[in-house]
Amino acid sequence: MFSVRMRAEKNKKHISGAENLVEKTKIQTIVSGLVDRALSHEKGEPDLINITVETLKIPIKKVTSLPLILTNVENETEGKKLARKLLLELGIPALCIEKSISLLEKGPAIGENMRGAIIMDLKGNRLETDKVRGIRVSRMDITEEAANELFNALSVSGLSSYFTNISEALILATKVESVKGTIAELCWSDDPSYTAGYVASQKMGYIRIPHLKKKGDPFGGRVFFVNNIDHGKYITEMEQTPVLVTKFRGIIELFGKK
Structure with a gap:
């Protein structure tokens, strides 16, 4: 399982963020959706979108x-x-x-x-x-x-x-x-x-x-x-x-x- 996280900001101010826990086969689909979400937020288009994809190293609770x-x-x-x-x-x-x-x-x-x-x-x-x-x-x-x-x-x-x-x-x-x-x-x-x-x-x-x-x-x-x-x-x-x-x-x- 992987942790996929999105953070978007504009002029160094936080606009939006979201995340999922997903299997490897779903990473691309999830990342695409998170980018679309960042670009369509009501607070405006961000000038920075940070996407992190990370293997989970701690057992899931x-x-x-x-x-x-x-x-x-x-x-x-x-x-x-x-x-x-x-x-x-x-x-x-x-x-x-x-x-x-x-x-x-x-x-x-x-x-x-x-x-x-x-x-x-x-x-x-x-x-x-x-x-x-x-x-x-x-x-x-x-x-x-x-x-x-x-x-x-x-x-x-x-x-x-x-x-x-x-x-x-x-x-x-x-x-x-x-x-x-x-x-x-x-x-x-x-x-x-x-x-x-x-x-x-x-x-x-x-x-x-x-x-x-x-x-x-x-x-x-x-x-x-x-x-x-x-x-x-x-x-x-x-x-x-x-x-x-x-x-x-x-x-x-x-x-x-x-």
């Missing part, structure tokens, strides 16, 4: 996805209210919640989006070594069977058009929450046209919130709330251990939850 929980909010104010409530229920201090939301609203990398994620402890300290790059969760994918289960479930819920967004986020959140020391994750997209985000945890699952920012807002990112981690081991597992989602745990709809 096979996992079941977090359950996907759908919520319904009318706007970003309601969405952030719900996110705050969920994070408080998960034991994240209010100070950390407000700091993380503020960072994602304003651009956590000195007013710009980060390529990776923020790591925040329960005192509100940022633990990532590089405050611009952040921590890059990498080497992950979903099996075709599990992806089909997810697509069919999203189709029933009227969300099949968001399959790529939801699938990639669910895979990432599932890996993040499988790593010891992670309590929860807060994320919303930095794509201007996509307003959705989520709160994820082993305790509650992947809770999708359709509005966590206004349409057209170019800022977003993700924050991992952690406790008692071995910093080096934590980052190594996030960035190096390959994870394959082999089963989709299903959808729960919580319409009207505020």
Whole structure:
């Protein structure tokens, strides 16, 4: 198996990224698709596309996805209210919640989006070594069977058009929450046209919130709330251990939850 990863940027600013775990026979097809994706991103045509193809040297960790929980909010104010409530229920201090939301609203990398994620402890300290790059969760994918289960479930819920967004986020959140020391994750997209985000945890699952920012807002990112981690081991597992989602745990709809 190989890890195939794409990163695209323009004027040294991150535009998009994606990755897959694939067999040798599928490498060319996957690479072509990733290049097409980089060239057609809503943030514009990149001036640099980096493709990495690497043999997996660490055994693949096979996992079941977090359950996907759908919520319904009318706007970003309601969405952030719900996110705050969920994070408080998960034991994240209010100070950390407000700091993380503020960072994602304003651009956590000195007013710009980060390529990776923020790591925040329960005192509100940022633990990532590089405050611009952040921590890059990498080497992950979903099996075709599990992806089909997810697509069919999203189709029933009227969300099949968001399959790529939801699938990639669910895979990432599932890996993040499988790593010891992670309590929860807060994320919303930095794509201007996509307003959705989520709160994820082993305790509650992947809770999708359709509005966590206004349409057209170019800022977003993700924050991992952690406790008692071995910093080096934590980052190594996030960035190096390959994870394959082999089963989709299903959808729960919580319409009207505020």
